[in-house]
Amino acid sequence: MVNTSDELTKNSENTLKLFVVLTRALQSIEKQIVKDIKSHGLNLTEFSVLELLYHKGQQPIQRIGQKILLASSSITYVVDKLEKKDYLERKACPNDRRVTYAAISDNGSELMDEIFPKHVNAMNEILGGLDSDEKELMIDQLKKLGYHAQGL
Template identity: 70%
Template structure:
């Protein structure tokens, strides 16, 4: 049975889509965060480590924008990860105003261990769709997001 048949117009469908997207994201995030927390990290710490793991050392300000954090928050997260010896700060050789963050050997070892597990957990969490459905959903959500950004 199609649960959208009760909706009479485009506005009703848009409201329903928003609710369904929001609930799906909440359920996916809940499972993903639980997986990340099982490794002793919070979501923001993992996001920073994952960025450095996959992209290499990054200027701290760039990290802030990539993981959507306020300036004060990124400093706090970097401090916490540095205290745990997962990352280190490095001065930029060409611009004294820029500081990079890089994984330490301990941080790389941690991510070598947990990133494949996290990837598999996401595969399981998103296992409700097959490969073709995932590809189609990615394209549709990109289209929707780009349209919303242009408004």
């Protein structure tokens, strides 16, 4: 029979090991994703903004940062860069002069039409270490872990 002290020690060791494994896995995955995105002439933030606009339509610039987990101070810089590349356009809100929308341009849509399917294929390859059932299990487990941490 295992005593409580041994169980606590094992749990603490597994907690630390889980953190290291999660961190290293995320770093490895992110490195490969960034490499794929850079191969299309964009950085991760630019791609994230374009992907949001491509799939969700125009967005208030002030809200983009919340949706892609980026500081609002950085959004203006990224929007400026994408506008210079002619991948997005700024549009004034007709009802509120304080609000400006970012919308994907025709050039941005053409770019995403071309590269997004390639990106999905790269993601399938990068995350191909798990089959579909294992991915579902991992999603459920990581959500459980994230919700617990969020509730602390």
